[in-house]
Amino acid sequence: MALTPEQKAEIEAQRAETQLTARAVSPGMEKRLYTAHEVLDHGLVRVIDYMGDDAAICQAARVSYGRGTKAVSNDTGLIRYLMRHWHSTPFEMCEVKFHVKLPVFVARQWIRHRTANVNEYSARYSILDREFYIPAPDKLAAQSTVNNQGRGAVLEGAEAARVLDILREDAMRSYDHYEDMLTPDEDAGKQGLARELARMNLPANIYTQWYWKIDLHNLFHFLRLRADHHAQYEIRVYAATMCDIVKDWVPAAYSAFEDYRLGGVNLSGKAVELLKRRLAGEVVTQENSGMSKGEWREFTDVWG
Amino acid sequence: MALTPEQKAEIEAQRAETQLTARAVSPGMEKRLYTAHEVLDHGLVRVIDYMGDDAAICQAARVSYGRGTKAVSNDTGLIRYLMRHWHSTPFEMCEVKFHVKLPVFVARQWIRHRTANVNEYSARYSILDREFYIPAPDKLAAQSTVNNQGRGAVLEGAEAARVLDILREDAMRSYDHYEDMLTPDEDAGKQGLARELARMNLPANIYTQWYWKIDLHNLFHFLRLRADHHAQYEIRVYAATMCDIVKDWVPAAYSAFEDYRLGGVNLSGKAVELLKRRLAGEVVTQENSGMSKGEWREFTDVWG
Amino acid sequence: MALTPEQKAEIEAQRAETQLTARAVSPGMEKRLYTAHEVLDHGLVRVIDYMGDDAAICQAARVSYGRGTKAVSNDTGLIRYLMRHWHSTPFEMCEVKFHVKLPVFVARQWIRHRTANVNEYSARYSILDREFYIPAPDKLAAQSTVNNQGRGAVLEGAEAARVLDILREDAMRSYDHYEDMLTPDEDAGKQGLARELARMNLPANIYTQWYWKIDLHNLFHFLRLRADHHAQYEIRVYAATMCDIVKDWVPAAYSAFEDYRLGGVNLSGKAVELLKRRLAGEVVTQENSGMSKGEWREFTDVWG
Amino acid sequence: MALTPEQKAEIEAQRAETQLTARAVSPGMEKRLYTAHEVLDHGLVRVIDYMGDDAAICQAARVSYGRGTKAVSNDTGLIRYLMRHWHSTPFEMCEVKFHVKLPVFVARQWIRHRTANVNEYSARYSILDREFYIPAPDKLAAQSTVNNQGRGAVLEGAEAARVLDILREDAMRSYDHYEDMLTPDEDAGKQGLARELARMNLPANIYTQWYWKIDLHNLFHFLRLRADHHAQYEIRVYAATMCDIVKDWVPAAYSAFEDYRLGGVNLSGKAVELLKRRLAGEVVTQENSGMSKGEWREFTDVWG
Incomplete structure (x- = not known):
């Protein structure tokens, strides 16, 4: 900035x-x-x-x-x-x-x-x-393979370079065109597009x-x-x-x-019960937990 | 205060x-x-x-x-x-x-x-x-006879005096009872009512x-x-x-x-049209206005 | 009802x-x-x-x-x-x-x-x-001695009877007065108080x-x-x-x-840590918990 | 559609x-x-x-x-x-x-x-x-010369054609690049950019x-x-x-x-007063209206 x-x-x-x-x-x-x-x-x-x-x-x-x-x-x-x-x-x-x-x-x-x-x-x-946002190279992440709305590994090599090139070039070109469309030129019979319309050409990283x-x-x-x-x-x-x-x-x-x-955690009624069973010495598994796979994964992420 | x-x-x-x-x-x-x-x-x-x-x-x-x-x-x-x-x-x-x-x-x-x-x-x-609100005598108004949610003339004489007596006495009595219900008295085996309950006895002018x-x-x-x-x-x-x-x-x-x-006024489409007719010199009456009686009264309150 | x-x-x-x-x-x-x-x-x-x-x-x-x-x-x-x-x-x-x-x-x-x-x-x-709310006798509770905004034991005997009498009588009297103030009487030169004013005499259990x-x-x-x-x-x-x-x-x-x-529970970061220490076999007390007395009481209410 | x-x-x-x-x-x-x-x-x-x-x-x-x-x-x-x-x-x-x-x-x-x-x-x-919004030719308007956030005349001839070309081509290219960045290709060592990042290349008419x-x-x-x-x-x-x-x-x-x-109109206190003067037969001008130029223009747009 x-x-x-x-x-x-x-x-x-x-x-x-x-x-x-x-x-x-x-x-x-x-x-x-x-x-x-x-x-x-x-x-x-x-x-x-x-x-x-x-x-x-x-x-x-x-x-x-x-x-x-x-x-x-x-x-x-x-x-x-x-x-x-x-x-x-x-x-x-x-x-x-x-x-x-x-x-x-x-x-x-x-x-x-x-x-x-x-x-x-x-x-x-x-x-x-x-002014456009272009991610730093270490923030250029692949789609996560386990989470539909998350990121995975950092992109590398040619792929990373290409993505950065695309983002930079498309941003510059779209802005050049935005300016061009906006600018009146009387001699050329050019009135200049309304600002409320020209903006539609700008990408979401502006x-x-x-x-x-x-x-x-x-x-x-x-x-x-x-x-x-x-x-x-x-x-x-x-x-x-x-x-x-x-x-x-x-x-x-x-x-x-x-x-x-x-730093807090929200426990479901089920999770409270599971923790109480664990505190009482029981070994709890997904099978006997009553939880779905996703919920069990989130539970063990916190509690081991 | x-x-x-x-x-x-x-x-x-x-x-x-x-x-x-x-x-x-x-x-x-x-x-x-x-x-x-x-x-x-x-x-x-x-x-x-x-x-x-x-x-x-x-x-x-x-x-x-x-x-x-x-x-x-x-x-x-x-x-x-x-x-x-x-x-x-x-x-x-x-x-x-x-x-x-x-x-x-x-x-x-x-x-x-x-x-x-x-x-x-x-x-x-x-x-x-x-602490209770007791209206000043000149604010002690009768029910309006033309407006269901408004006030009419100021009350007078015996009626006004009686209303003020009622408001004052009921307020004091309800508060005395509120305090009484709240107050524990060990000797008398009285525990004292919960505050969240006792408050229900208090009138709306508190x-x-x-x-x-x-x-x-x-x-x-x-x-x-x-x-x-x-x-x-x-x-x-x-x-x-x-x-x-x-x-x-x-x-x-x-x-x-x-x-x-x-200090502004909201005109309906109908009212705009009426004013334009008036500005053009026409005499407009409720009959030829297209307005209901209530609306016409409100219109003439502003525009004569 | x-x-x-x-x-x-x-x-x-x-x-x-x-x-x-x-x-x-x-x-x-x-x-x-x-x-x-x-x-x-x-x-x-x-x-x-x-x-x-x-x-x-x-x-x-x-x-x-x-x-x-x-x-x-x-x-x-x-x-x-x-x-x-x-x-x-x-x-x-x-x-x-x-x-x-x-x-x-x-x-x-x-x-x-x-x-x-x-x-x-x-x-x-x-x-x-x-129509006024009058609590059922088993809901007529004393002020809690441990919780400033809660209830304790149920009232009994003379105290309960007296509270119910007060609530009923004050409700009826305030409503009688409400009606009285509202009602015009031409012969007596009584106009009747505006509804928006008369309501102030009604208690909160209406x-x-x-x-x-x-x-x-x-x-x-x-x-x-x-x-x-x-x-x-x-x-x-x-x-x-x-x-x-x-x-x-x-x-x-x-x-x-x-x-x-x-049925869920919100755990603070501190509470998460305590539970992990317990799961690891440690005996945790209020003294070594880092919690205030109130917080510790709420914690043990759930987890023993 | x-x-x-x-x-x-x-x-x-x-x-x-x-x-x-x-x-x-x-x-x-x-x-x-x-x-x-x-x-x-x-x-x-x-x-x-x-x-x-x-x-x-x-x-x-x-x-x-x-x-x-x-x-x-x-x-x-x-x-x-x-x-x-x-x-x-x-x-x-x-x-x-x-x-x-x-x-x-x-x-x-x-x-x-x-x-x-x-x-x-x-x-x-x-x-x-x-899917991108491309304006119909008769909606392709120039910037208004009197209103900073409005439209003026419809664009014509070469200018209109060029604007439409830009909007269409930039939309298609940005979408091609979006798809390209998203798509993994194992053989080429390409992981595919995260969706939450790739979208930033898409223009505002998508x-x-x-x-x-x-x-x-x-x-x-x-x-x-x-x-x-x-x-x-x-x-x-x-x-x-x-x-x-x-x-x-x-x-x-x-x-x-x-x-x-x-179809209604909001009148300011000033405008109410002006209309009353007009109804009383007075000729009102901007000079004696007390209104700014902009306000006067808006007033006469409605009332002549």
């Missing part, structure tokens, strides 16, 4: 301009504000604004008049309790707004999370930049950008699904960047999230 | 504690922060936090890297354009969090707006205070409180419906207080909202 | 009137349609309409042109897979609409689930009926009713929280009734829900 | 299979069920399921036990009243599920409406078909498909914005097809929607 000098200057100007506020301030988040965190080859994540901190979660849970107890240990315990018991509303009381630049095929997965506010750069109104605003509870839900190892690599790196940011913003809430969600 | 000295001290402490932030700051809103704005006899509205300002709306609409143009006139024009053309997403980029104390029957209307985050004081977990967080677009929708003269007086006063606050927060957005929504 | 003869006739008329449709039909749900399932002393749950069945979930997951495979075993396996991997969108493709009659304090908990469509009987527009429509995914979320033993008894009985209904509607989806959600 | 014989057979089979139901049945909608309504060159809209009819809207508004009054005129009046006064919840009580095939750039606009349930065909899991489910209130909101003449042609044709379908499904609700929303 290469920010233009103008963009860098705008970001620096925003970071430099501080004012007094009586609102809750998160010191960890103030350090993150506006800075462009690079993701993939041309993507970025920037925090534009945020509301609330760990204490604000507790304050909302208590519907209190003031900032409440100053004992951080109390707040941490309350936050863990709320997370463990799926009390989601206090976490909804924090909000964050990101500026994200991302390939269109990633944006299409991302937007399926509907509980957020989005304002996307409009290709009806404006002309997109010539970058778009948007402002994306979400509350902490729904962000955690997004991160649980998208920071998971089943998620596609190209969206997972965005989720990982956002996890780092959230950790700085609301350390206690993030720590509870890490323990109960990211 | 009488805040306790502790509550006043907590509010003052929050107002006094300011820190530096690089986020967008709304000077008008900073003055409002935490202060208890009185509503009805014991109710209140307090701003607990906010995100964004007029410039943030424009910045999101432009998906820009910086704060953008400093020309306020440009921003105002853009905001009016966005409001006029129902571009709602940039307004969703501002967020506000209120602490509200309100009678339960008002809370029940309020909660029907689902696009907000709510954390209510729990009467399963805690004991409610002895006060509850919640933290309520919403984005600006959805808040405008709420205010358009609830600041309207068709809304029940007891919720309208909350909406009016919030209108004043929003005006200080995002003056340009509020001004556009006032012109296009609050 | 006593339905009036008119209500019974209306229900029978609806049940009797069948027509041909080419839509998906759930035989188990057709049997439930319109029938009033009694809940509490005056409450009810009725299915008014539904969309989809088990096969429709699979059809949506496959975005298919037809009803797809007729092998029920395939569908069951797919549904279990979708549930296990939190693929929620196919379950959102089924929808159900209920008519529910319930005490106001239950309605206030219920409405916190915002992902549903609700149309409530309006006490601004209409007069409520004289019954209200609404139409409530929700998709299957969000209904499962509701049922998981409200059929849970931590939920208040008075809402749990509604959830239990709806569980029975859903079981008849989409048997495969309900069975997966029962295994993975209702 | 060319359905395969298998797809046609599946559709016919579904249409032929009727069963008895006690639910509300809309005769107009039964005729539409499953049939593929062609849109653009390869797109389609099919109704997969629906819930409710005009009477169901009224039944919900009345929270009634039966189907209520049989007088259609009463229902029509009530529906018009509800629409005029923005009572949205009764319209939310109807639901419809569509199967839609549409170009990706249209899908990206469409999905911005978040109040719907969506299940899209997965290009991580499956291989997309070789067709995707999804199941899309929405309630009637939110569908009306979608149709108001997308059937509007400001909407891009390629989404407007989908909206127009859906308008025809909704008209058959709930004729009274659609008629009210047409009068109050589609």
Whole structure:
């Protein structure tokens, strides 16, 4: 990603301009504000604004008049309790707004999370930049042979080279044609195609950008699904960047999230029963487990 | 409304504690922060936090890297354009969090707006205070004789006195009984009823409180419906207080909202046609209007 | 609950009137349609309409042109897979609409689930009926001494009798006053208080009713929280009734829900580690668990 | 659009299979069920399921036990009243599920409406078909010179021919490369690129498909914005097809929607004042209107 000098200057100007506020301030988040965190080859994540901190979660849970107890240990315990018991509303009381630049095929997965506010750069109104995602060689993976929606080994040699050539050349050609179709030329009697039509020639690895605003509870839900190892690599790196940011913003809430969600496991009633049989010393096999093959594989992936 | 000295001290402490932030700051809103704005006899509205300002709306609409143009006139024009053309997403980029104390029957209307985050004081977990809404004498209205869900003339004399007596006495008695049922008395072999059950004896004019967080677009929708003269007086006063606050927060957005929504009118296709006939000099009557009686009355209420 | 003869006739008329449709039909749900399932002393749950069945979930997951495979075993396996991997969108493709009659304090908990469509009987527009929830003697519980939002032992003797007397008498008196305030009397110069005001005198155990429509995914979320033993008894009985209904509607989806959600357990990262240590033969205590007392108690409640 | 014989057979089979139901049945909608309504060159809209009819809207508004009054005129009046006064919840009580095939750039606009349930065909899991949207010659428009997000005159001659050539050739080449990258060839040591990566080479005019489910209130909101003449042609044709379908499904609700929303006009406070001045005989100009140029142009577009 290469920010233009103008963009860098705008970001620096925003970071430099501080004012007094009586609102809750998160010191960890103030350090993150506006800075462009690079993701993939041309993507970025920037925090534009945020509301609330760990204490604000507790304050909302208590519907209190003031900032409440100053004992951080109390707040941490309350936050863990709320997370463990799926009390989601206090976490909804924090909000964050990101500026994200991302390939269109990633944006299409991302937007399926509907509980957020989005304002996307409009290709009806404006002309997109010539920026395309081209995977790094070690991310160029074959189709998985065991998982219909996963990746297998890394491509090598001539195949890898050819794929990269195709992606680069098709991207450049489609963009050349996009520009060509858009550009009027009076002498040649050329009017220039409408932007809302010309964009249809651009492939899904072109970058778009948007402002994306979400509350902490729904962000955690997004991160649980998208920071998971089943998620596609190209969206997972965005989720990982956002996890780092959230950790700085609301350390206690993030720590509870890490323990109960990211690092947690959902057991079915069947799985609970199996574990109890194992704890009682029984040897359990797929045959006597009552589980399907797929479910048994997932179970033993965790429990051996 | 009488805040306790502790509550006043907590509010003052929050107002006094300011820190530096690089986020967008709304000077008008900073003055409002935490202060208890009185509503009805014991109710209140307090701003607990906010995100964004007029410039943030424009910045999101432009998906820009910086704060953008400093020309306020440009921003105002853009905001009016966005409001006029129902571009709602940039307004969703501002967020506000209120602490509200309100009678339960008002809370029940309020909660029907689902696009907000709510954390209510729990009467399963805690004991409610002895605070009930008793209407001021000039708000004690008869059932409207023309509108099934509206008010008519103010009650007078013996009737008014009797209604106020009933409301006061029933409130006090129900609260006495609530306390009585809750309170254990070991000597008398009395365990004390569970809070989650005892609360069922309390009438709908008891006060509850919640933290309520919403984005600006959805808040405008709420205010358009609830600041309207068709809304029940007891919720309208909350909406009016919030209108004043929003005006200080995002003056340009509020001004556009006032012109296009609050002060605006929705015309049906039929009404457009009627107005055109009138502009052409024709005298239109209900008979030749194609409108029902109700619709015609509403039309002439606006256009004479 | 006593339905009036008119209500019974209306229900029978609806049940009797069948027509041909080419839509998906759930035989188990057709049997439930319109029938009033009694809940509490005056409450009810009725299915008014539904969309989809088990096969429709699979059809949506496959975005298919037809009803797809007729092998029920395939569908069951797919549904279990979708549930296990939190693929929620196919379950959102089924929808159900209920008519529910319930005490106001239950309605206030219920409405916190915002992902549903609700149309409530309006006490601004209409007069409520004289129907109040009075707990059965074996549901009259004391406040729990260990759980701030739970119940303990059943009340007995004089205390129980007194509580029931209070609830009954306050309900009747408040309703008498409600009627009195509402009723105009021209001779006595009494106009009658507006309905939107008079209702404030009614306690939270009065019954209200609404139409409530929700998709299957969000209904499962509701049922998981409200059929849970931590939920208040008075809402749990509604959830239990709806569980029975859903079981008849989409048997495969309900069975997966029962295994993975209702009967399932969420383990934190810490809890996973503890179980692995136990499986490896170690004796784990709260002291060496890294868990708080509350968390340890919840852990041992499940695992001994 | 060319359905395969298998797809046609599946559709016919579904249409032929009727069963008895006690639910509300809309005769107009039964005729539409499953049939593929062609849109653009390869797109389609099919109704997969629906819930409710005009009477169901009224039944919900009345929270009634039966189907209520049989007088259609009463229902029509009530529906018009509800629409005029923005009572949205009764319209939310109807639901419809569509199967839609549409170009990706249209899908990206469409999905911005978040109040719907969506299940899209997965290009991580499956291989997309070789079907691309190529505009008909009379839809190949130049960029508007007055509206930044609109179209101007139709392209002609060499320019039109060249644009069509580019769109066709780039589509075919990108698809050839997509297939090539995907296909393993053991002899050549070629593993085949993962589907989730290969798809990034496909342009935005490729067709995707999804199941899309929405309630009637939110569908009306979608149709108001997308059937509007400001909407891009390629989404407007989908909206127009859906308008025809909704008209058959709930004729009274659609008629009210047409009068109050589609054919209606929103006037600002300023515009109301201007019209009143005109009705009083005054000649109003932009100069004395207080409106900006853009707003004045929009005003005179409607009122002359």
